Amino acid sequence: MTSVSPHKKARALKPTSRRPAKELCSECGLCDTYYIHYVKEACAFINQQIGELEEQAHRRSRDLDNPDELYFGVHQDMMAARKQQPIEGAQWTGIVSSIAIEMLNRGLVEGVVCVQNTKEDRFQPMPIIARTPEEILAARVNKPTLSPNLSVLEQIEKSGMKRLLVIGVGCQIQALRAVEKQLGLEKLYVLGTPCVDNVNRAGLQKFLETTSRSPQTVVHYEFMQDFRVHFKHEDGSTETVPFFGLKTNKLKDVFAPSCMSCFDYVNSLADLVVGYMGAPFGWQWILVRNDTGKEMLDLVKDQLDTQPVMSKGNRKEAVQQSIPAYDKGVTLPMWAAKLMGVVIEKIGPKGLEYARFSIDSHFTRNYLYVKRNHPEKLEEHVPEYAKRIVGQYELPE
Ligand code: FAD
Ligand code: SF4
Numbered sequence: 001m002t003s004v005s006p007h008k009k010a011r012a013l014k015p016t017s018r019r020p021a022k023e024l025c026s027e028c029g030l031c032d033t034y035y036i037h038y039v040k041e042a043c044a045f046i047n048q049q050i051g052e053l054e055e056q057a058h059r060r061s062r063d064l065d066n067p068d069e070l071y072f073g074v075h076q077d078m079m080a081a082r083k084q085q086p087i088e089g090a091q092w093t094g095i096v097s098s099i100a101i102e103m104l105n106r107g108l109v110e111g112v113v114c115v116q117n118t119k120e121d122r123f124q125p126m127p128i129i130a131r132t133p134e135e136i137l138a139a140r141v142n143k144p145t146l147s148p149n150l151s152v153l154e155q156i157e158k159s160g161m162k163r164l165l166v167i168g169v170g171c172q173i174q175a176l177r178a179v180e181k182q183l184g185l186e187k188l189y190v191l192g193t194p195c196v197d198n199v200n201r202a203g204l205q206k207f208l209e210t211t212s213r214s215p216q217t218v219v220h221y222e223f224m225q226d227f228r229v230h231f232k233h234e235d236g237s238t239e240t241v242p243f244f245g246l247k248t249n250k251l252k253d254v255f256a257p258s259c260m261s262c263f264d265y266v267n268s269l270a271d272l273v274v275g276y277m278g279a280p281f282g283w284q285w286i287l288v289r290n291d292t293g294k295e296m297l298d299l300v301k302d303q304l305d306t307q308p309v310m311s312k313g314n315r316k317e318a319v320q321q322s323i324p325a326y327d328k329g330v331t332l333p334m335w336a337a338k339l340m341g342v343v344i345e346k347i348g349p350k351g352l353e354y355a356r357f358s359i360d361s362h363f364t365r366n367y368l369y370v371k372r373n374h375p376e377k378l379e380e381h382v383p384e385y386a387k388r389i390v391g392q393y394e395l396p397e
Contacts, residue, residue, distance in 0.1 A: 026258030029148030042178035169195035170264035192270025
């Protein structure tokens with residue numbers, strides 16, 4: 001007689017039910033499946049356990065005395081890269097989609113968890129298990145909203161798939177790693193992207209309406225290394241808005257509480273991470289965390305131009321100044337914001353120093369958020385590396 005796994009007796013929550021992590025829920029999708037059975041251990045916002053899961057995924061946790069690991073997590077290699085022939089319509093040059101397609105074509109995996117959008121709304125996420133390159137391509141470009149990628153986990157066990165690639169952001173990957181052993185897989189590959197300042201669908205609308213000149217035609221946006229938000233519109237035109245001109249007083253509550261409490265910007269538990277913020281403008285930034293990540297990257301190396309990472313400037317003063325500005329919701333007049341953007345772009349942090357700038361400003365903001373809104377969680381929820389990073393700055397009470 002075969003025994004039924006205990007999780008199969010659990011029941012997924014209804015879409016309208018309150019999640020166990022309450023307002024901190026990032027809608028990662030775990031609770032939409034019977035794996036909710038493990039939520040108390042697995043949820044990134046109930047049980048922060050990045051150190052332990054690093055050991056499980058990479059055989060060691062990060063070396064806190066190594067400055068690069070303190071910031072970027074366990075890694076064996078780091079570089080800037082771009083596709084020689086970018087994928088049209090991808091977020092950057094399409095390295096993520098290219099790796100996924102190659103893994104499927106070469107039979108390394110039978111399916112790829114990724115997120116397309118619904119027919120009605122280009123920004124409404126629709127997670128799927130892709131089984132063809134066309135389905136992977138249809139998932140290219142960021143859905144800049146909370147996405148329940150793990151909601152397809154039940155389908156994996158039912159389909160009998162044994163080799164799987166999951167693409168996702170940090171909170172999804174933390175929960176995935178925590179239930180990895182229950183999935184019945186022979187091999188799991190994890191391809192992560194960094195993630196910060198995400199929003200729910202209503203929050204996205206508010207962000208677009210307060211920031212863009214034409215919110216209804218935006219197809220794609222990114223907070224870029226030149227300290228501007230770049231919006232791309234349906235007609236192919238680009239609009240740029242300096243960070244310092246963002247209406248912080250109106251945007252203060254727009255980001256999801258989960259993202260205001262997140263300290264896993266760089267997706268510590270993925271095998272391979274593909275972002276942009278540690279690379280020169282126009283290039284992508286790659287962190288190879290372990291041998292599985294190397295195997296994945298090697299599949300597309302001949303499609304890429306690569307260069308070593310670089311680092312220039314000093315972020316510290318800009319970060320320290322951004323802390324009270326954000327806290328008090330100060331917005332500069334547009335002319336001053338543009339000027340500040342130009343000055344900081346000329347003399348400001350570049351490459352890895354820009355990545356550190358972004359990590360420092362978000363971790364200090366988030367530390368204050370947790371301290372004020374969930375003081376009882378502060379000690380356990382903030383990982384040691386984040387405490388050290390935040391400890392470099394003076395914070396208001
Ligand atoms: P593509 O080939 O276009 O593929 C994008 C992949 O992302 C698709 O496979 C899709 O399944 C997946 N995806 C799309 N939306 C989501 C979502 N909401 N949740 C989970 N998976 C999703 N990089 C940085 O360096 N710094 C940042 O601050 C940063 N912020 C980000 C915020 C968000 C919300 C997201 C989703 C990504 C962020 N990234 C950030 C990563 C970066 O924007 C690119 O996604 C990454 O460099 C890959 O680009 P690409 O052209 O290779 O991807
Ligand atoms: Fe459940 Fe994920 Fe929300 Fe945590 S973040 S409560 S695991 S859906």
